[in-house]
Amino acid sequence: MLKPKHQRMVLLAAALTALLAAVLIAAWALRHQASYFYVPSEIKAHPPEADRSVRLGGMVRRGSVHNEADGVTVDFIVSDGRADVPVRFAGIRPALFVEGSGVVAEGHMVQGRFEADNLLAKHDEKYVPREMAGMTAEQARQTVAQTK
Amino acid sequence: MLAEFALAALWLAAALAALQLLAGVLVLSEKALVLGGIVRPLAVVQGLLALAALLGLIGLFATTDLSVALVAENSHSAKPMLYKIAGTWGNHEGSMLLWVAVMGLAGSFVALVERRLPERTMLATLAGQAFVSLGFYAFLLLASNPFARLTQPPPEGNGLNPLLQDPGLAFHPPTLYLGYVGLSIAFSFAIGALVTREVGPAFARAMRPWVLGAWIFLTLGITAGSYWAYYVLGWGGWWFWDPVENASLMPWLAATALLHSCSVLAARDALRAWTVMLGVVAFSMSMIGTFLVRSGILTSVHAFAVDPLRGKFILALLAINIGGALTLFALRAGSVTEGERFSVTSREGALVFNNVMLTGILGIVLIGTLYPLVTEAVGVRVSVGPPYFNPVTALFALPMMLVMMVGPLLRWRRDAPGRVARAQGWVMALPPVVGVVTAAVFIAHGGIGLLPLIGLSLAPALALASLLPLRGRDLTRLPLPVWGMVVAHFGIAVAMAGMASDSAFSTERLIAAHVGEETRVGPWAVRLAGVAPVAGPNWTAMEARLVVRYDGAGATTLTPQSRTYWAPPQTTGVSALLTRWNGQLYTVMGEEVEGDRWQLRLWWKPFVPLIWLGGALVALGGALALLGRVSADLKRISVRTRMADRRQRQGR
Numbered sequence: 001m002l003k004p005k006h007q008r009m010v011l012l013a014a015a016l017t018a019l020l021a022a023v024l025i026a027a028w029a030l031r032h033q034a035s036y037f038y039v040p041s042e043i044k045a046h047p048p049e050a051d052r053s054v055r056l057g058g059m060v061r062r063g064s065v066h067n068e069a070d071g072v073t074v075d076f077i078v079s080d081g082r083a084d085v086p087v088r089f090a091g092i093r094p095a096l097f098v099e100g101s102g103v104v105a106e107g108h109m110v111q112g113r114f115e116a117d118n119l120l121a122k123h124d125e126k127y128v129p130r131e132m133a134g135m136t137a138e139q140a141r142q143t144v145a146q147t148k
Numbered sequence: 149m150l151a152e153f154a155l156a157a158l159w160l161a162a163a164l165a166a167l168q169l170l171a172g173v174l175v176l177s178e179k180a181l182v183l184g185g186i187v188r189p190l191a192v193v194q195g196l197l198a199l200a201a202l203l204g205l206i207g208l209f210a211t212t213d214l215s216v217a218l219v220a221e222n223s224h225s226a227k228p229m230l231y232k233i234a235g236t237w238g239n240h241e242g243s244m245l246l247w248v249a250v251m252g253l254a255g256s257f258v259a260l261v262e263r264r265l266p267e268r269t270m271l272a273t274l275a276g277q278a279f280v281s282l283g284f285y286a287f288l289l290l291a292s293n294p295f296a297r298l299t300q301p302p303p304e305g306n307g308l309n310p311l312l313q314d315p316g317l318a319f320h321p322p323t324l325y326l327g328y329v330g331l332s333i334a335f336s337f338a339i340g341a342l343v344t345r346e347v348g349p350a351f352a353r354a355m356r357p358w359v360l361g362a363w364i365f366l367t368l369g370i371t372a373g374s375y376w377a378y379y380v381l382g383w384g385g386w387w388f389w390d391p392v393e394n395a396s397l398m399p400w401l402a403a404t405a406l407l408h409s410c411s412v413l414a415a416r417d418a419l420r421a422w423t424v425m426l427g428v429v430a431f432s433m434s435m436i437g438t439f440l441v442r443s444g445i446l447t448s449v450h451a452f453a454v455d456p457l458r459g460k461f462i463l464a465l466l467a468i469n470i471g472g473a474l475t476l477f478a479l480r481a482g483s484v485t486e487g488e489r490f491s492v493t494s495r496e497g498a499l500v501f502n503n504v505m506l507t508g509i510l511g512i513v514l515i516g517t518l519y520p521l522v523t524e525a526v527g528v529r530v531s532v533g534p535p536y537f538n539p540v541t542a543l544f545a546l547p548m549m550l551v552m553m554v555g556p557l558l559r560w561r562r563d564a565p566g567r568v569a570r571a572q573g574w575v576m577a578l579p580p581v582v583g584v585v586t587a588a589v590f591i592a593h594g595g596i597g598l599l600p601l602i603g604l605s606l607a608p609a610l611a612l613a614s615l616l617p618l619r620g621r622d623l624t625r626l627p628l629p630v631w632g633m634v635v636a637h638f639g640i641a642v643a644m645a646g647m648a649s650d651s652a653f654s655t656e657r658l659i660a661a662h663v664g665e666e667t668r669v670g671p672w673a674v675r676l677a678g679v680a681p682v683a684g685p686n687w688t689a690m691e692a693r694l695v696v697r698y699d700g701a702g703a704t705t706l707t708p709q710s711r712t713y714w715a716p717p718q719t720t721g722v723s724a725l726l727t728r729w730n731g732q733l734y735t736v737m738g739e740e741v742e743g744d745r746w747q748l749r750l751w752w753k754p755f756v757p758l759i760w761l762g763g764a765l766v767a768l769g770g771a772l773a774l775l776g777r778v779s780a781d782l783k784r785i786s787v788r789t790r791m792a793d794r795r796q797r798q799g800r
Contacts, residue, residue, distance in 0.1 A: 007489050011419075011422065014500065015504055015507065018505070019511055021508065022507075022508040022511035023511060025512070025540055026511065026519075030516065030536060033532070033535040034520075034530040035532070035535070036528070037530060071660020072658050072738075090658060091749065092747050093738070095718070095719035095721075096719075
């Protein structure tokens with residue numbers, strides 16, 4: 001057994017090592033696993049790798065929503081006023097998913113089309129996904145301007 | 149009048165907290181020892197006043213007093229009574245009032261029953277509790293007054309978010325808060341011990357029941373919240389690594405570590421500074437969680453208010469409380485000696501490993517939760533989800549689980565692996581063999597991801613290993629805390645089996661079905677028998693009638709709904725679940741699509757209820773341990789009073 005003083009040093013070293021390891025692993029993993037938020041003009045200009053999960057946010061273009069024959073798949077266009085990205089989603093749409101309103105889709109790009117696994121639309125007036133709090137077409141444009 | 153009385157009670161409680169802090173400081177600095185007697189009564193009355201204020205607000209919500217701004221904004225006269233009452237904390241101000249009421253009551257409870265600590269440490273603890281409370285009283289009174297009146301009461305209130313109109317609202321927030329805020333006791337104990345430098349086994353034994361109590365409620369609150377999110381959101385998921393979920397997980401991780409280091413300190417007088425540090429960290433995590441959730445920095449169903457003043461206020465409180473506690477720790481840690489020694493292979497060694505790994509997980513979760521906020525400050529918007537959290541936390545959780553299998557079998561101070569193997573004999577080989585065999589079976593089965601595979605094989609091994617401490621002991625005389633440990637560790641294995649089974653074996657079916665059409669999901673045949681409109685007290689709905697059969701067995705009817713509330717106007721899906729011993733059928737109804745078809749989303753989730761059963765077992769284990777500790781203490785106290793009585797009678 002160690003002397004009390006040494007034992008304390010060893011415990012301290014173990015705790016610090018674990019914390020340091022946690023920080024390093026987290027930093028490495030975040031770089032590879034964080035899902036970035038894109039608006040249509042960005043995702044067109046710099047498309048993410050195919051297997052990388054990202055979020056795409058913008059307005060659902062009016063008149064673009066098209067239901068497939070299977071009754072559960074929907075195609076629509078997300079726009080930020082500069083660029084349009086076609087999106088496909090199979091599932092039950094959030095109640096407030098409507099044309100001309102904001103949407104954030106989670107998924108990945110497959111050959112120029114965004115395959116969404118999940119749609120985050122406004123829950124109601126108060127509860128909205130963080131990325132689209134109060135987002136209008138105008139603000140979506142501003143977002144693009146800011147992130148440049 | 150009720151609103152004014154309740155507000156007065158709240159102000160009075162804040163004043164008493166100030167007095168409690170002042171009296172505590174004066175006694176400790178030996179300026180006015182005479183005040184020593186009033187600190188405990190002050191703490192008791194302060195807690196009762198905070199409770200009175202909360203009851204006042206509940207009364208206002210129950211009677212839908214629309215002249216109170218908070219009620220008008222968040223309630224509606226047509227809501228069912230349960231949601232009127234539970235809706236009290238379904239908003240920012242009400243939930244903060246619940247927070248301070250729980251904090252005040254926790255302080256009262258400690259002041260009433262805690263007699264084991266040296267009186268000076270006790271006074272410092274109550275002064276610390278008053279200091280933290282005072283900050284939250286100020287926040288409530290100055291930046292979030294729940295009792296503000298409207299000069300022009302509206303004819304009707306705005307109503308409550310339909311997602312919150314669920315029995316879960318009556319259970320999940322109060323339980324979670326009891327845990328969250330209960331940890332303030334550990335924080336104040338740590339402050340008290342640092343101020344008087346009384347860190348030792350007696351301190352740990354006094355603190356342990358309080359930590360256990362908070363930890364039990366925290367476990368229950370997280371488990372209940374997870375199940376609520378699972379059935380209410382209609383996505384079939386039970387944990388989303390949402391920042392608000394992380395905000396409840398982080399205090400739990402710290403409290404779990406604290407619980408284990410407390411037993412080292414209590415039994416062996418080691419890990420003194422570390423235990424005190426964890427006491428500070430655990431409640432700091434509660435406060436960080438509150439900041440994340442209540443400041444409006446995150447937008448979710450939990451974030452009610454977007455008022456920059458509130459965010460800054462909580463941030464300032466956070467900085468003062470955590471910064472102050474850490475400074476105190478830095479000043480005093482040097483004079484808190486390390487205590488008894490132990491070797492690496494010992495019960496202490498295993499518990500240190502557990503603590504270090506839990507701290508690692510805590511770091512991983514904290515970094516992942518704060519990262520999006522940091523990047524947003526520099527203009528890059530990211531979200532961090534399961535692809536980060538799952539593998540990275542597993543990296544720390546898996547070694548911890550492995551050590552958890554042998555840790556409870558080790559002796560205190562010094563042990564050797566050979567001794568454990570000899571004592572347990574062939575049974576020791578059982579968990580690894582079971583684990584390897586399970587893994588082999590599932591690899592042969594194929595198509596299972598790495599993490600679920602590890603979970604599926606580790607769970608039975610861990611379940612077996614968690615029972616080993618019972619072996620060769622007289623079960624009728626086994627102390628309750630040992631039962632508690634066994635049950636809690638077994639619960640971890642059960643929950644892990646459920647999580648792994650859900651991600652490995654869940655099957656999903658998404659269709660648009662005609663009335664009369666039958667479809668299959670896993671072993672189930674599901675027929676859409678009809679769709680009909682139904683109405684509730686404050687909603688109308690389309691309700692699907694699903695006739696479901698498990699593998700040719702008898703039919704049962706499930707009725708998922710698509711519900712439209714009219715205050716506030718909003719549509720939400722209401723899932724319908726059917727639980728069997730081997731899993732859950734989860735059904736969600738969507739909208740009507742062309743061709744008279746209805747969207748249906750169905751999941752068969754084998755063994756998924758084990759997740760929450762496991763969580764409940766972990767909490768039960770905590771309750772057994774708490775019962776054991778408290779009854780032992782009570783016995784000791786009654787023996788001591790009897791001895792004192794006898795001595796008095798004999799005139800000594």
